[in-house]
Amino acid sequence: MSTSPRPQLDGLTAARGIAAWFVVLFHIRSGMPWLPADVLQVIHKGYLAVDFFFILSGFVIWLSASGEFTARGLAATPAFLRRRLARIYPLYAVMLTLTVGFALLLEATGRSTAGYPWAELPLHVLMLQNWGFTPDLSWNHPAWSISTEFAAYLLFPLLVLLFKPLARAPRWVIWGAIACLIAALAAGMLAMGYTNLGGHIVRSGLARCIAEFSIGCLLCALWQQGVDRRSRIMAVLAVLAGSLGWASGFTNELVAFPLVTAALIYLIADHSQRGGRIARPLVYLGEISYATYLSHFMLFIWFKIAFVDNAANIPPHRVALFMLLTLAASVILYHGVEKPGRRLAGRRQA
Numbered sequence: 001m002s003t004s005p006r007p008q009l010d011g012l013t014a015a016r017g018i019a020a021w022f023v024v025l026f027h028i029r030s031g032m033p034w035l036p037a038d039v040l041q042v043i044h045k046g047y048l049a050v051d052f053f054f055i056l057s058g059f060v061i062w063l064s065a066s067g068e069f070t071a072r073g074l075a076a077t078p079a080f081l082r083r084r085l086a087r088i089y090p091l092y093a094v095m096l097t098l099t100v101g102f103a104l105l106l107e108a109t110g111r112s113t114a115g116y117p118w119a120e121l122p123l124h125v126l127m128l129q130n131w132g133f134t135p136d137l138s139w140n141h142p143a144w145s146i147s148t149e150f151a152a153y154l155l156f157p158l159l160v161l162l163f164k165p166l167a168r169a170p171r172w173v174i175w176g177a178i179a180c181l182i183a184a185l186a187a188g189m190l191a192m193g194y195t196n197l198g199g200h201i202v203r204s205g206l207a208r209c210i211a212e213f214s215i216g217c218l219l220c221a222l223w224q225q226g227v228d229r230r231s232r233i234m235a236v237l238a239v240l241a242g243s244l245g246w247a248s249g250f251t252n253e254l255v256a257f258p259l260v261t262a263a264l265i266y267l268i269a270d271h272s273q274r275g276g277r278i279a280r281p282l283v284y285l286g287e288i289s290y291a292t293y294l295s296h297f298m299l300f301i302w303f304k305i306a307f308v309d310n311a312a313n314i315p316p317h318r319v320a321l322f323m324l325l326t327l328a329a330s331v332i333l334y335h336g337v338e339k340p341g342r343r344l345a346g347r348r349q350a
Contacts, residue, residue: 010283011272012265016056017285019049020292023142024326027297031304031314047198048257050145053293054209055261057149058216059269061156063224066167066217069160077157084153088290089127090341091333092146095294096124099140102298115139130205137201142297144201148209155210159217167221171231174222178215178262185211186254196253212258219262227270235270238263291333296326 026046029035035043061084068076103116117138123129124139130147137144166177188207189199197208239260246256272278285292303322304311314322 009269009272010278010286011268011276012056012060013286014278014282015265015268015286016053017282017287017289017292019052019056020289021285022046022049023293024296024323027142028300028314028319028322031308031311032316032319033313034316045253048253051197051208051212051257052261053145054149054152054212055216055219055258056265057152058213058218059220059223059265060216061153061213062160062217062220065156066160066164066221069157070164074157080156081153084150086341086344087338088146088149091291091294091337092127092143094333094337095140095298096143099298102302103139130202132202132206134202140294140298142293144205145209146294148206149213151206152209152213156217159214163214163217163221166218167224171222171225174218174225175234178218178222179259181211181215181218182255182258182262185215185258189254194254197257215258215262216265219266223266223269227266227273232267232270235263235266239267288330288334291330291338292326295329295333299326299329 022043023046025043026049029040029043029046032040032043065076065080068080099116100121103113103118106113106116115138120129120134120138123131123133124143124147127143127147127150129138130144131151166174185208188211189195189197189204192199192204194200194204242251242256242260242263245251246253246260300322303325304314307318307321308314
């Protein structure tokens with residue numbers, strides 16, 4: 001295993017935490033009609049935070065693991081997958097177990113379990129539910145992206161083999177490859193009949209993840225070549241051009257959002273590497289963001305049962321209470337499930 005030190009990119013960790021809370025707001029938006037229309041319009045695009053996660057995941061995985069595959073080849077695969085499963089599966093399994101318990105309670109009280117199809121449960125246990133085997137999202141809905149991330153992890157050794165020659169190419173070649181991946185993603189979504197990245201997740205989610213994860217891998221390879229003044233200017237221009245093009249309707253989010261996200265991640269990583277400081281609470285939000293992401297959906301269902309009379313209009317103080325409970329649950333799950341899982345994997349590798 002490569003032992004070379006990796007930079008501590010706190011800016012990216014903080015950005016992941018902010019993105020996780022955009023997903024939370026997206027899932028509870030229907031209960032907040034009292035928010036200004038412009039704010040709701042922004043929250044309605046909260047599903048794009050998942051696309052941010054996919055690109056960021058490719059960046060971080062390339063940064064942490066590509067060197068090992070370069071040194072050891074495909075022999076590095078078992079240890080890599082063991083580490084990734086230790087990172088995602090303990091919390092995933094806990095949330096799925098809690099969801100199964102809830103479904104059993106529904107059955108025991110004679111209530112509908114339509115959103116919890118027992119025949120599909122084995123797919124969820126194996127994290128295969130969003131590989132094209134099911135017609136709709138079910139059980140713990142946000143876990144669909146963990147299913148597709150698992151597929152990306154399985155493909156990562158091949159992506160290293162494919163992208164390593166590109167990683168040594170001139171910067172403009174890597175930018176061109178990233179542009180081609182963005183174009184391929186947009187073309188694929190349009191071919192399926194979708195004009196936004198959130199279209200029919202069970203049909204498009206796997207391809208969406210693989211394409212954006214690959215973009216993140218190449219982006220990290222580009223960043224590892226070093227960031228000079230010209231590269232920073234180009235990244236800033238990409239953010240401005242993508243944002244203005246999207247806002248004006250010149251291009252849609254299929255192209256604009258991956259472009260803007262890739263450029264922002266590039267700039268944030270550069271800022272962190274150059275010693276840019278990020279407030280510790282924001283970094284901590286990023287550290288617990290996986291727990292926030294994976295727990296909030298079922299927590300909101302349980303919260304509405306216990307505390308909400310009208311799910312279409314939840315008072316602001318109740319929304320604030322839910323968000324505090326989600327934050328508390330994230331802290332508990334992070335320290336009680338995620339970190340012990342990683343330590344266990346570390347002991348097994350020793």
